Amino acid sequence: MLHDVIVVGAGPVGSTLALALADGELDVVVLDTRAAGETLRGDRSLALSHGARLILERLGVWDVLAAMPGAATPITRIEISQAGGFGEMRLLAEEHGLPALGYVVRYRALQAALDAALARTGVAVRHGVTAATVGGTPAYAAVGIEGAHTQPVLARLAAVADGTGTLIAGIARHRHDYAQVALVAQVRCAAPHGGLAHERFTPDGPIALLPEGDHYGLVWTVSPDRARGLLALPDAAFVEELAQHFGTRAGAFTQVADRRAFPLALEFARNPAGARTIALGNAAQMLHPVAGQGFNVGLRDAWELADVILDTPRENLGDRAMLDRYLRGRRTDRIAGIAFTHALIGVFGNTAALLRWPRGLALTMVGAVPAAKRAFTRAMLFGLH
Ligand SMILES: Cc1cc2nc3c(=O)[nH]c(=O)nc-3n(C[C@H](O)[C@H](O)[C@H](O)COP(=O)(O)OP(=O)(O)OC[C@H]3O[C@@H](n4cnc5c(N)ncnc54)[C@H](O)[C@@H]3O)c2cc1C
Numbered sequence: 286m287l288h289d290v291i292v293v294g295a296g297p298v299g300s301t302l303a304l305a306l307a308d309g310e311l312d313v314v315v316l317d318t319r320a321a322g323e324t325l326r327g328d329r330s331l332a333l334s335h336g337a338r339l340i341l342e343r344l345g346v347w348d349v350l351a352a353m354p355g356a357a358t359p360i361t362r363i364e365i366s367q368a369g370g371f372g373e374m375r376l377l378a379e380e381h382g383l384p385a386l387g388y389v390v391r392y393r394a395l396q397a398a399l400d401a402a403l404a405r406t407g408v409a410v411r412h413g414v415t416a417a418t419v420g421g422t423p424a425y426a427a428v429g430i431e432g433a434h435t436q437p438v439l440a441r442l443a444a445v446a447d448g449t450g451t452l453i454a455g456i457a458r459h460r461h462d463y464a465q466v467a468l469v470a471q472v473r474c475a476a477p478h479g480g481l482a483h484e485r486f487t488p489d490g491p492i493a494l495l496p497e498g499d500h501y502g503l504v505w506t507v508s509p510d511r512a513r514g515l516l517a518l519p520d521a522a523f524v525e526e527l528a529q530h531f532g533t534r535a536g537a538f539t540q541v542a543d544r545r546a547f548p549l550a551l552e553f554a555r556n557p558a559g560a561r562t563i564a565l566g567n568a569a570q571m572l573h574p575v576a577g578q579g580f581n582v583g584l585r586d587a588w589e590l591a592d593v594i595l596d597t598p599r600e601n602l603g604d605r606a607m608l609d610r611y612l613r614g615r616r617t618d619r620i621a622g623i624a625f626t627h628a629l630i631g632v633f634g635n636t637a638a639l640l641r642w643p644r645g646l647a648l649t650m651v652g653a654v655p656a657a658k659r660a661f662t663r664a665m666l667f668g669l670h
Contacts (some may be wrong), residue, residue, distance in 0.1 A: 288312045289602055290594065291428055291440035293416045295319070297331075297392070298566025298583040299446030300399035304344045305591030307406035311599070314409045314438065316428070321412040324396045328543075329469060330495050330502030331395065332360070332482075332577030333388045337584050349398045355498030356394035359385035361480035364534065368487040385480070387577070389495040389502060419443050419452045421560030426603060442603030443562045444590060446583075450552075450568035453559050461551040461627070465490055466512045467574055468505040470544040471497070472527065476536035487530050493574070494535055501535065503527070504574050512546045549573050553623055558612060561603040565590055570619060572626045582622040589614055 290306060292299045295317035303315045333341075341347040351357050363376040363386055378386045403410055418429035418437075426443035430436075445453055478496035485492045490506030505527070507515065515523060524538045531538075553570040557563060566583030573579075593611045594602060601607055 286439065287425060288314045288438065288440040289442070289599060290314075291316065291426065291438055291443050293419060293428060293443060293445045293452065294447035294566075294568070295400070295403070295410060295412075296446060296448055296566065297395055297399060297580060298568075298587050299444070300396070300403055301340070301344065301584055301587040302444055302446065302565065302591055303408050303410070304346070304399065304402055304406065305588060306594060307403070307408050309595050311594070311602075314411065314440070315403070316411050316414045316416055316430075316438070318415040319412055321410075322400070324393045328391055328393045330497050330504070331390045331392055331580045332495060333357075333390050334577075334581045335383055335385065335387055337581050338388060340584055340588050344402060346395075346398050346402050349401065350390065350395060353394050353398070356391050356398075358389045358495075358497050359480050360387045360389060360482045360496060361385055363482045363484065365484045366486070366534065368485060368530070368532070386482075389482070389497045391497070416445075416447065416452055418454065419445055419559075419562055420454045421562045421603075423560060426561035440603070441561065441599070442594070442607075445562060445564045445568050446566045446587070448567040450554055450557070450564040452568075453562050453564055455559050456554050456557060456564060458552055458554050463506075463549045463551070463573060464508065465506050465549045466509050466546045467549050468503070468507055468512050468515055468544065468546045470503045470505075470523075471542045472501045472503045472524075472538055473499075473540040474501065474536045475539055478535070481535075483531075483534055485531055485534070489530065492527075492531055493577075494531070503541075505530075506549065506573075509546075509548070516544055516546060551623065551627055553619075556612070558608045563590065563608055563611065570623055572622060578622045578626050582619060585618060586615060 289311040290313045292303050292313065292315040295303065295315050299315065303313060306313050338347055341350065361378045365374040376386055378384065415431040416428045417431040420427050421443065425439050425441060427437040427439055428443055430438065450456065450458060472494065478501055480496055482496055483494040489511065493504040495502040515526065518526065520541050523541050528538050550571065551573060554564055557569040565586035567579065569586060570582060571579065572582065590611055593607060593614065597607045
């Protein structure tokens with residue numbers, strides 16, 4: 286049997302694609318290793334842009350998510366600052382006539398809302414099924430399934446959103462290892478966060494504090510050695526160490542919970558398409574979390590791929606012309622997301638004392654020059670185009 290589209294991976298990006306295709310007349314099948322109702326990864330805070338909210342609204346997912354207690358917290362202000370430097374930038378939602386600049390969303394809650402929405406559609410979702418290989422011929426894509434005696438699943442187009450992209454034969458991936466890890470945790474402060482997010486660049490690396498329910502989600506970028514030390518500290522000593530690096534901008538830190546560390550790398554496929562196959566989301570580009578761009582770029586991959594699929598006659602789905610059209614449309618946003626995030630680490634994450642001045646200047650410039658500030662805010666709100 287030849288399906289129209291097979292979506293490999295029903296994480297946030299694959300589910301978004303499947304949902305956006307659900308109202309069409311296409312035969313779509315979705316595979317995920319996860320058992321129904323399970324999320325594989327640990328929970329984490331995702332920074333969702335205003336544009337991402339609009340996509341989730343159109344798919345009927347936003348209202349469900351927003352109704353879950355503590356699942357989506359509005360960011361009404363962002364303060365970007367630098368330890369030892371003199372630049373500071375403030376972004377305010379009201380300056381842009383918006384209720385919020387973005388939202389902090391729990392990965393698990395988002396996944397649960399997407400799973401529920403997908404279950405209400407006619408799309409066939411096969412849980413507990415793992416793709417072992419993804420290959421293509423000029424006529425169709427073939428997805429090999431893990432386990433004995435299983436036939437490959439055939440489709441005109443395979444859209445791979447497995448979070449790694451390593452399944453697709455022949456797609457070259459570039460990797461830049463930052464030799465850093467993101468230490469994530471939930472942090473409580475004496476004062477309420479009031480919707481304020483902080484991004485602070487320190488000699489060790491950037492620290493982000495994202496308002497989330499009644500606490501902050503912490504993303505602290507440090508060396509692997511330092512992360513091991515920080516993970517081993519008792520709670521009170523960790524909170525003190527954080528206060529020393531972050532300062533008092535968020536008030537006094539009182540508690541920490543759920544400390545975990547993830548290695549950080551930039552990984553992307555320059556050309557994420559193979560014969561009848563396309564990678565999207567983290568499978569196409571995995572970005573440093575400092576700019577909160579990763580998931581937002583992935584969501585736009587899914588939304589725009591659905592748009593191109595729905596606009597293509599069935600017999601042309603997955604052919605070279607269709608894939609090229611999608612790639613052309615995504616090129617600027619993908620490259621800008623990758624370059625913007627990477628440059629931010631380069632500009633703000635460098636420890637050389639000599640660079641302190643230009644780093645402060647860069648911040649001051651962005652804060653002081655209205656056009657640059659508008660461009661930066663636009664990038665945070667909607668992504669770069
Ligand atoms: C520490 C950390 C912090 C982050 N913070 C942010 C942030 O603040 N803002 C932001 O926008 N992004 C952030 N990200 C990135 C964000 O997590 C990703 O952008 C997002 O998870 C990508 O979604 P995805 O659907 O592409 O992949 P995933 O979330 O990885 O989902 C992949 C899905 O595919 C399934 N799967 C995997 N392999 C197979 C297989 N072989 N067969 C079938 N199914 C399979 C899995 O079960 C899973 O359901 C962060 C990442 C990290 C590591």
